[in-house]
Amino acid sequence: MTSDSDDPALASRRLAHESLRQDDPTGWFERLYSAAADGSAVVPWDRGTAHPLLLDWIDTAQPSGDGRRALVVGAGTGWDAELIADRGYDTTAFDISPTAVDTAQQAHPGSKATYQVADLLNPPTDWHHAFDLVIEIYTVQALPISLQPAATAQVSDFVRPGGTLVVIASARDDDHSPDAAIDGPPWPLTRSAIDAFATSDLKLIQVDRSPSPTSRTSHHWRAEYLRD
Incomplete structure (x- = not known):
């Protein structure tokens, strides 16, 4: 068994x-x-390293974090946050799980990132439009579909004017299965769910769909947004 x-x-x-x-x-x-x-x-989702699609984005975009703030949503054990902090960003990484935060702090002694407990659905008010770079990987898809619109709106709200949002998520087709038929977690995101991160001033500038790094039978989105 x-x-x-x-x-x-x-x-x-x-x-x-x-x-x-x-x-x-x-x-x-x-x-x-x-x-x-x-x-x-x-x-x-604990890979023991940063997500391959985030690593690829870093290699391609070559962002510089000097004097800039970053937020890592649902940071888990911290591998993605460590990558962003190593790029020079003043990095805040949060998770709703106190044990995840403790594990991240223990796994990365002397980290340049700040780890803290916070709830995506009820985040600190001073995070509104506060970050130059926001990284969201797998957190929204780990929530039931009924909660995803509220979570998506909060993620988008963190990005300051001129800032960038990067979203990485498992993909599903809009017309493949009704929401009620998805036995999550995860509850993969449709293209319309990816589009929903965009707002009147937070523009989707690039979206890619590619085979999963670990399974050729599943696919992932990587989307990048820029706030005016």
């Missing part, structure tokens, strides 16, 4: 479904990171 520790996706879905039954759609993040910390589960 396959255990949760053998199948990270199974573990995350079980914990998510338990939280959803308790009307606590974000509580499963702490449960998962806590279980991973005691060795009874594995965090499916």
